Amino acid sequence: MSGVAIPLLLTLKVAFTATLAALVAGVAAGWLLARTRFPGREALDAVLLLPMVLPPTVIGYYLLVVLGTHGAIGAWLDTTFGVRLVFSWQGAAIAAAVVAFPLVFKAARTAFESVDPNLEKAGRSLGYAEWRVLARITLPLAWRGIAAGAMLAFARATGEFGATLMIAGNIPGRTQTLSIAIYEAVQAGDDALANSLVVLASITCIVLLVAAAAIVRRGHLRIVPV
Amino acid sequence: MTPPRALCLCAAFAGALLAGAAQACSAAEILVSAATSLTNALRDVGQRFEAQHPGDTVRFNFAASDVLLAQIDKGAPADVFASADEATMDRAERAGRVVRGARRDFASNALVIVVPRGGTHVASIAALREAEVHRVAIGSPRSVPAGRYAKEALVDAGAWDALQPKLVLAQNVRQVLDYVARGEVDAGFVYATDAAIMPDRVVVSVRPATRDTVRYPVAPLTDSRQPALAGAFVSFLASPQAQAVLARYGFAPPAAP
Numbered sequence A: 001m002s003g004v005a006i007p008l009l010l011t012l013k014v015a016f017t018a019t020l021a022a023l024v025a026g027v028a029a030g031w032l033l034a035r036t037r038f039p040g041r042e043a044l045d046a047v048l049l050l051p052m053v054l055p056p057t058v059i060g061y062y063l064l065v066v067l068g069t070h071g072a073i074g075a076w077l078d079t080t081f082g083v084r085l086v087f088s089w090q091g092a093a094i095a096a097a098v099v100a101f102p103l104v105f106k107a108a109r110t111a112f113e114s115v116d117p118n119l120e121k122a123g124r125s126l127g128y129a130e131w132r133v134l135a136r137i138t139l140p141l142a143w144r145g146i147a148a149g150a151m152l153a154f155a156r157a158t159g160e161f162g163a164t165l166m167i168a169g170n171i172p173g174r175t176q177t178l179s180i181a182i183y184e185a186v187q188a189g190d191d192a193l194a195n196s197l198v199v200l201a202s203i204t205c206i207v208l209l210v211a212a213a214a215i216v217r218r219g220h221l222r223i224v225p226v
Numbered sequence B: 001m002t003p004p005r006a007l008c009l010c011a012a013f014a015g016a017l018l019a020g021a022a023q024a025c026s027a028a029e030i031l032v033s034a035a036t037s038l039t040n041a042l043r044d045v046g047q048r049f050e051a052q053h054p055g056d057t058v059r060f061n062f063a064a065s066d067v068l069l070a071q072i073d074k075g076a077p078a079d080v081f082a083s084a085d086e087a088t089m090d091r092a093e094r095a096g097r098v099v100r101g102a103r104r105d106f107a108s109n110a111l112v113i114v115v116p117r118g119g120t121h122v123a124s125i126a127a128l129r130e131a132e133v134h135r136v137a138i139g140s141p142r143s144v145p146a147g148r149y150a151k152e153a154l155v156d157a158g159a160w161d162a163l164q165p166k167l168v169l170a171q172n173v174r175q176v177l178d179y180v181a182r183g184e185v186d187a188g189f190v191y192a193t194d195a196a197i198m199p200d201r202v203v204v205s206v207r208p209a210t211r212d213t214v215r216y217p218v219a220p221l222t223d224s225r226q227p228a229l230a231g232a233f234v235s236f237l238a239s240p241q242a243q244a245v246l247a248r249y250g251f252a253p254p255a256a257p
Helices: A001-033 A040-053 A056-067 A070-082 A089-113 A119-126 A130-159 A162-168 A178-187 A189-216 B002-027 B037-053 B063-074 B086-096 B145-156 B160-168 B175-184 B227-237 B239-248
Strands: B029-035 B057-063 B080-082 B106-109 B111-116 B136-139 B167-170 B187-191 B203-204 B216-220
Touching: A001 A040, A001 A089, A001 A130, A001 A178, A001 A189, A001 B063, A001 B239, A040 A089, A040 B160, A056 A070, A056 A162, A089 A130, A089 A162, A119 A130, A119 B029, A130 A189, A130 B063, A162 A178, A162 B145, A178 B063, B002 B227, B029 B037, B029 B227, B037 B057, B037 B106, B037 B167, B037 B175, B037 B227, B037 B239, B063 B080, B063 B086, B086 B145, B086 B216, B106 B111, B106 B227, B111 B145, B111 B175, B136 B175, B145 B160, B145 B187, B160 B167, B167 B175, B175 B187, B175 B203, B216 B227, B227 B239
Parallel strands: B029 B057, B029 B080, B136 B167, B136 B187
Antiparallel strands: B080 B216, B106 B216, B111 B187, B111 B203
């Protein structure tokens, strides 16, 4: 039983961390591109969607080159903090966050753009500071779209394989997520283990997404108090 | 598009397909599933084989030996199987995938420990337990023969348990080589022939003793659609010409101790 529990717990840890990181970055980028206008805005939008378009192994390769022990950022992290991201669960989380980011970003941008700017102007005319407009008007109206993006991101992060394998490697107990464990079981010809892992991964994902959808459906919409 | 024009296009397309199929029928093609460590050498051997058999093609499928056997077991259309250890070929034989009596050894290799060039030199297997060695890469013993040889060497040196926290498992021996070449690990277990491919990025530190000689068996497969050509390729691997190519890449003759 421990053969399936450890990859499951590791996958959940990596997926939750990655979704959180993608959420923060995605909402920030989505708000920025929805509410500001600058030359090259749509080009930037396209670049930010690249992780969804590129094959995961390509992303994994770029991450390995940049974050590896001799990479541009990786070398700095190693010499300054002694931090090595390759072969660590944090590296796996970064890989999952990168591939999940476009899902949150696109959903967030669309959600922010669908908020009526007049409502925000009304808030400002009532004396709200910008952060208050965001917290009391924009986010309550946009959160359902953002939540949908976050759910997609979580599902994507749970199933991430190609980029994870490249930068985090396959270290049982440390970076062997469910998808990698399934892959290794199939490679080793252990069909029984592969089957149990696949069933476990499917059930876990379905349960979590159904629960998240229920929360989104029942969540209350905060109306701006007059 | 008008019906007559559409009909003409369809006819032309069908004609092209038939012509292509006819061309494929007259020329034979075999698929050789071979262990990753044989990549460079067998590609070279394949070209010479094609030169001797004009019109025929040899295609290669390189992966860890256990993975190749799993593919063959599930019906992959391979004609020849070359494995990096006898154990995997034995399993293929027991499963009835291999033509009886046609199996032969065609090369042997040596297990080595490599370190990144410019990295800390490792004097012996015991030295892997030192604190300066943070990570050691081996092939996954469950699916890579090189990983099993490495595990045996570590077990025999009494270092297997101590090294568990430092081990990074790779999908095949070339991935181990890549990890060492990039400096992501401090040492890795590969074959001498793999180390010879990247002399500018990896350095051989130790040649640990292995329980059995690293020997490569090859055999034509029972489900092959080109049994004659498959058998010819297997025989070709034992020929002086192929053996010379293998020697150039650092492989030793199969009978070497």
